[in-house]
Amino acid sequence: MYDHAAFAEDTSNLFKREAAIYEALGSHPCILKCIGVELMPDGEEDWALRLERAPHGNLREYIGKNESPTMTRRLQVAIDFTEVLQYIHDRGVIWGNVSPRNVLVFDDLHIKLCDFAGSTLKGKFPELLFTCEPCCWVSGPEGDSILRSMLEKELFALGTAICEITGWAVPYGPIEIEERQQKLMDGEYPYIGDSNPVKDVIKKLWNFEYSSAQEVVEALRTALVDT
Template sequence: MLIPAIKEDVRFAKGRFLDSGASGILEILPCGNVMKSPWPGQSGMDSRRDITIENEIYKKLGRHPRLITILGWNLQDCALTMEYMPNGNLQAFLIRNNTVAESQRLQWVQEAAEGVQLLHDADVLHCDINPKNLLLDAHLSLKIADFGGSSLAGSEPSACSGKRFSIPDKCWRDPPTVQDDLFALGTTIYFIMTSQLPFPGFSEDAVEESYRNHKFPEVSQIVCGRFIKRCWSSQIASAQEIYDFIRSIA
C-alpha cells in the first residue's frame, strides 16, 4: 500500500469546516461535496495512513446502498472526496428527534446490520461501530462510514471502540475480531431503539465493570432485544442474522 509522502507543515482550508477526527479533517467544498484530508506535518503521517486505508477499503467494497459514494481520490494530497450526508450522523439525529417511529428505527437496525455484514464479507473489520459512524442521507437511509481506523485483510487497525461498545477487558493491542464488531453493533442497536446509550449515568469504567459482571440493560421489551443480548454475550455468528430477522417482521 502506497502512502503519499508529507509535502508541507502548513495546511490551507479547502472548504467550510464540517468535522475532524484522528484520521483527518472533513470540509464541505464549494460544490457541495465533502473532502477528507489529513492533518498537516509529521504528526499527520498516521492520518495519511488512515485515509489511504479508507480509500483501499472503499475500492474493495465498491458502490453499495449502505456506503457513502466516493467521488474522487487525490493521491498527491491523500484526500478523499465523497457525497455529503445532509442529515448528519445517527446519534445526533436521534438526540434531536427522539420521537422517531419504531418502524424507522427498525429500518435503521436492518440497514446497520446490512452494512456490517457487507464489511465482514469483504474481510473488513470496522473496529469502531457506533451511532456517530452511521450517517443519514436526504432520504434517511443509513450509510456506514469512517473506515480510517479499520482493519483490511488482517491489517493492524488504528481505531478501537469506546467501553460501552467493547467486550469487557478487551485490550486495544489484541487483534480485532468479528465478535468485537458484533458487540459494538449490539450497543448501537440498543441506542437506535432507545435513543440512549447503556447506563447513561455511569462512567465508562463503571460500564465496563457492569459488563464484566454480565450486567446489561434490560432489553426484553425491545423488538430485537434478543439479538442485542446475543451480541453482548458473543452468541451471534453474524450481522446477517439480525438483517434476516428484521426483514422477516417488516
C-alpha cells in the first residue's frame, strides 16, 4: 500500500536537507537563489523550496536548441562553472550532480547551479544521496573497480561537463544516462575535437591529474588567453 505520510516525510526531509545546503552556500552569482520554503497546510513541515526562475531552462537543453557561441564565450561559461564548483567545495559541499542538466541558463548565457538535495555538507550530511553524472568507475588491471573519493569523482564529472560545454554537444549524443555510464565503464570516453583548446585539460580530469577545481580554473584561464 502506498504510504502517503511516509512519502511526505521523506520529501520534507529532502527539502530540509537542500535548504540547509543552500544556507551553507550563501549568496553567489552562479548559484540559484533560494527565496525560502513552502510549508505544508499544517504549517509544521517544509514541503517545497521557493527558487528563482530561469528563463532559458537548463544548459543541456540550451546547448541542444541553440547555435554554438564563440569558443571564447564557451570557455568563459566553463570557467564560470568551474569557479563556482570550487566555491561550493570551499563551503564544505560536494555537489554530486555535476552535469549541464543541473545548470540553469539566464540572459546572456549567465549560468547558475541548482539541485543540491543529494549533496553532502561537511559535518551534517556526509553521504551523497545521488551520484555524479556520468558516474565514475575506473577499471583496474583485472577489471576491478578502484575506489575514488567523492572529490575525485566530482572532478572526473567536471571533465565531461567541460567537454559538453566547449564542444557544444551532449557527450555520446541522445542516449540514456545508463548507456552513457556504461560507455565510461568500458573506457570509451566522449569525443573531443582536435581544435578544442582545452582537450588536454579534459583528458587530465578524466585521468585524475587535478586535485582541485581551482587548478582547472587556472588551466582554463590560460586557454582563454591563448584563444
